[in-house]
Amino acid sequence: MDRLAATRVFVTVVEHGSLTQAAERLDMSTAMVSRYLAALETWLGARLLHRTTRRISLTEAGQVALPGCRQLLDLAEDVKHQAGEIGRVPSGRLRITSSPSFAEAQLAPALVRFQQKHPQVVISLVVADSSVDLAAERIDLAVRITNSLDPTMIARPLALCRSVLCAAPAYLRLHGEPQTAQALQSHQCLTHAIVGAAQFRFRQRKQLVELPVADRLSTNDTGVLRRAVLDGGGIGILPTYLVGDDLKRRRLVRVLPALEPETLGIHAIFLSRQHQPLALRLLVDFLVEQFGGETPPWDR
Template sequence: MDRLTAVQVFVEVADRGSLTQAAERLEMSTAMVSRYLAAAEGWFGARLLHRTTRRLSLTDAGTAALPACRQLLDLALETQHLAGEGSREPSGVLRLAASGSFADAHLTAALVDFQQLHSQVEVMLSVADKATDLVTERVDLAVRITNNLDPAVIARPLARCRSVLCASPAYLQRHGTPRTAEDLLRHRCVAHAFGIGRQYRFTRAGESIAVPVDWCFHTNETAVLRRAVLAGAGVGMLPTYYLGDDLRAGRLVPLLPEHEPEVLGIHALYLSRQHQPLALRLLVDFLAARFAGEPWDQAPPAATEG
């Protein structure tokens, strides 16, 4: 049996703790994974994994061998790229996950432009305003907006997500405009269901502050939150990547400009740098270049007279 494939199987099983999950990732049968593991143990001359009906764990020999196996796979992958990447066209299916609002505002257009450059890449995009389990949902790349990253995945920064506290002119006409953070306690506020509790977090004069508020409307979807604020439900905090046209047109009014909401990171998340498809690596590079500098926060060019 191919020794490099056996090493790859061992690493996948060690990373996932499951023959079944490794088989799905490698598109093999579980029986074939077991045969490759047995072959690897024969070549190493040692048992690499403890197997029980409930779990797998590395033996001392497996723990010692795993770093060298990772290095071997990295070297093989680098050699493959050097030998054939120059003339190879990326292809295959990329499974992506992202929040609905970011997908709607920016990611979908970016993916379409990427496919115009690489027409043999098929994209499957799943949207949800909650974290995606890359392993169980077999996602190649998740674009996630958060400052709390899972250390088990690789995260590449793409951009920053700034937010703005805002309300509709109709709401402000009925209820008045808050002038201080403390005024928010007397206002109706709308919130994301996966938010940070009954408070807003700001930075003011370089100091972090938390302002307690009362929510009157909750939703788990940023697009619905925006629609509620536009309809006059109350004061809301929304990402600037989604509100540029609303702010410029005056449909929403920014509030408390001296209070900066917490800035979040926009990250490309994937499981491993090993055996990464060419299409995935090119897409991550494309998105990093596309979103660098948060283009949605840049002022539009000034009109010139003809």
């Protein structure tokens, strides 16, 4: 018995509710449909369908088997699709979205390196601090920094986003360096409006602690926040992917290094694993290679 064909017959019968309609859809005789169903039931050792002259319904065993059968057909189609792409040159246009700061600091250089390997791939990069509707905007891939993933999306981890509490040397010379977390409340603090205006979030003993602060300036753009901290506006929490070089060159100084700001995940988000373009699969693999590992490249 062709078990894959029998599985396809079973799923088609369920979807159309009739052996006759399934036979027409599959371009085979009703008798052949019946034989495939009988062979599948014999193989599984259970009756899958209640069949009467008027209607067809799933048995309990059929209800259990149906999701797995659909998954098997999807997997078979995906294997066929991928095998057919062997030897093909990746090409076409990919629409990608990311936050402005991560796009400028890390993603754009990585995309340039990817296109150097695959010159026939065209990329449209949409930058936005707020989440973009992937379906409505026809986005192939979203790179998002979050610990709250949409369960309807498919996500692949890329890296960890660590942050530091920091300030410009000029600010610290003028206002002094805080020695405790509570001392931050008497300092000029700069915050990210989306992550948490008027508060800093730290991880202490595996617990998330929120410290209220008087935010002198709040913005929804991480790049703007970095600029304000660099110019001596106050103390802020900034991701290391953006300020790693500033810290190395002492343009910024870590404040209260014992305090660990909340670590976030950096994820590649897409709508479906099925029938992904070759260019998209290769790009996601490339980003995992570029950013992945225990320590991302900007923290090494």
